[in-house]
Amino acid sequence: MPAPVALAPRRPRTPATTALAGTHPAREHPGIARRSIALSSATRALSVERLNQIMADTMTLRDLYKKHHWQVNGPNFYPLHLLYDKHYTEQAALVDVIGERVQMLGGTTIAMAPDVAAITVVPRPPREREDSVSQLRRLLDAHEKVIDEIRQAARTTGEAGDAGSNDLLSGAVLQTNEMQSWFISQHLPEGPTAHD
Secondary structure, X not given: OOOOOOOOOOOOOOHHHHHHHHHOOOOOEOOEOOOOOXXXXXXXXXXXXXXXXXXXXXXXXXXXXXXXXXXXXXXXXXXXXXXXXXXXXXHHHHXXXXXXXXXXXXXXXXXXXXXXXXXXXXXXXXXXXXXXXHHHHHHHHHHXXXXXXXXXXXXXXXXXXXXXXXXXXXXXXXXXXXXXXXXXXXXXXXXXXXXX
């Protein structure tokens, strides 16, 4: 029978080793589970923070689409009813992939409505029904805010070396929101907004 392998004793944590904890993939960062994906826990924590912001904004935008889907009225009811539902479904798919990326990084995905409402950049709409033009303008404004957050998050994750999160954000998440914003803008009587 082979002799047991002696393990080196653990070194006590000093201020120097504590400071390095965020730069070594095997060291832990508060709230971040260990993952063997060649990213430091500090990088993963930063990405989780940015992704959870995008998650909250995406969940809010998804729910705004469903609200408008249920409450739309007027002469453009049918095409808008279908468009809002299509965009809702696309936002719901983004919620799933963003949430999975957060979990993959060892983080905890934001999930409950009060937590989402506390951090989203999308303003809360009135409870009452709005006319279709107001709905479209509200969605266009929400998309612009979310797209700005996505670009910032993509830049942050890219600079931190998290290519996977950067790819997700600058790929599917950004492109879906840009496409939806374009579709919404084409339904406004005056066309695209003054930001053009």
